[in-house]
Amino acid sequence: MSGHNKWSTIKRKKGAADAKRGKIFTKIIKEIMISVRESGPDPDGNARLRLAIQNAKGANMPKENIERAIKKALGSEATAYEELNFEGYASNGIAVFVECLTDNHNRTLANVRYIFGKYNGNLGTKGSLTFLFDHKGIFTIKNEDIELENIELDLIDAGAEDIDVDGDIITITCNKEDFGSVNRKLLELGIEPEEAGLKRIPNDTKELDLDATRKVLKLVEALEDDDDVQAVYHNLEITDELAASLE
Secondary structure, X not given: OOOOOHHHHHHHHOOOOOXXXXXXXXXXXXXXXXXXXXXXXXXXXXXXXXXXXHHHHHOOOOHHXXXXXXXXXXXXXXXXXXXXXXXXXXXXXXXXXXXXXXXXXXHHHHHHHHHHHHOOOEEOOXXXXXXXXXXXXXXXEEOOOOOHHHHHHHHHHHOEEEEEEEOOEEEEEEEHHHHHHHHHHHHHOOOOXXXXXXXXXXXXXXEOOHHHHHHHHHHHHHHHHOOOEEEEEEOEEOOHHHHHHHO
């Protein structure tokens, strides 16, 4: 399959700003806790927890951290997190979709609104950008001794839409409805993704010059640094030339 995965291209070419281990662990721990409070501590009967643990392992989170998060979520004083989404525009009309897990709705709203304003963006109304993003299943796999031609048909039969190979990274895209079947097929094949989840893929992207791109990425990175923010998606196109200039 040809590689047209806009999400992986945009995310990885943005650079290593996401690779702050502590931030990643915090986001995964929140996901573990909310999944346990929703459907219990048994990953065999809790698909969301199973996926969170899978992502924790992919991020090299120590086993004791995972177990501690599950135990904490079961406690009577465990933090109750709420899922919130925010939609808005960065400068030059770049669409930005923000997913949050928070224990304080007002704090998160105030922080997100402040960041948009600080970097010349505008927070929009709920649902205003939904049409600009497709909700897709994304699996990121380390390409280590994987004979892709031997498993490609199995993955397609399970629902894979696109299989993109970029160096030592394989990215598999599927429809939201096929996420579970593709995940099960990978596990059957003995392949454990480094990261798996439902992501928002821009159905069209917009290219800006270097200076304008830097301004948008400052907004994106400020949002990602907020403790309540789990993920930030945008439709900014970053070409190879721009990526090289940003390094």
